[in-house]
Amino acid sequence: MEVAKNRLSFSLDEADIIEGKSIEALRDRSTYPIPDQTEWLERTLNRNVLITTLDKVLNWGRHYSTWPFGSGLACCAMEMVATASSRFDMARFGMEIFRASPRQADLMIVAGTLTWKMARALRLLYDQMADPKWVLAMGACAVSGGNFAHSYSVVPGVNRVMPVDVYVPGCPPRPEALLYGFMKIHDKIEAMSIQHKAVGIPALDDRAKVVEA
């Protein structure tokens, strides 16, 4: 069935076809991983008192209020929940407030197996987060596809669809490992400066296309 463009309403069947096409378009476009953005960490800055003081204040604020957006996609989500609850207690770092909306979150914790059908939605959520934003890939599945890397439906690593800042391996990683991942995110935040624009976030070639395709 051909679906006419420039229409405002679609039947359910047509909506399914549009969705299928956009999933396939995303899959065809994501044949290689998005390279990790690390070069800015090594960039030398010309230090001056005003900038460093401002950086310190901003980074201090960001460091202690990294609100996560929990995308619990599979079993790893249980460990993420454990990390948030009293025994491991993420609240110590000011990040216990799991936001249900990407608009209010700074850190996306991708906990679990990402399927191609979900990838489109996750990418959309990532795009909706406000800069500066961070992505933590939790577990073997999110890092590389894990057990299911060669499966018919699983994305082999979330870095196919969005840039990742910290990888936490394990199946599932223990809460301590996830906390260590948070420390690494915090280290990156500490290294930020207002001198570079939109740190850590690469300009993605076809952001818009992913959504509309």
Next chain:
Amino acid sequence: MTKAVVSEELAGKLSKSIPDAVEEITESWVVVKPQSLLQVAIHLKQSPDLAFDYLNCLTAVDYMEYMEVIYILTSMKHNHSLVLKVRCNRERPEVPSVTGLWKGADLQEREVYDLLGISFTGHPNLKRLFMWEGFEGHPLRRDYL
């Protein structure tokens, strides 16, 4: 605990009302022919001494030579259960849909259709469930690669 229905007894009852329906009986399941599946299902649900009013689960297996759809049924009234199977050929797998009898079969039949490609005739909305529209092949088939 839920008792399993004795297959021989059930086959005896079935053959009285629907002759030639049963293909094979073992201790733990009954295999019926696809063309008489619907009749058998109606009988199982409506006859008062069987009264299978609940479909626990519906699944399917690809055995390379043929494919098998499996229905696990329970009767709330008599507290007994039954495993019913139906075999269909692999090239054009077609089995009548039981959504009319057990509403819960709807999504499960769609799942089986999606992953194994068995088409359920008479299903109200037989579309892919897990894979997206336009996906090629049926991934749980043994020869899918």
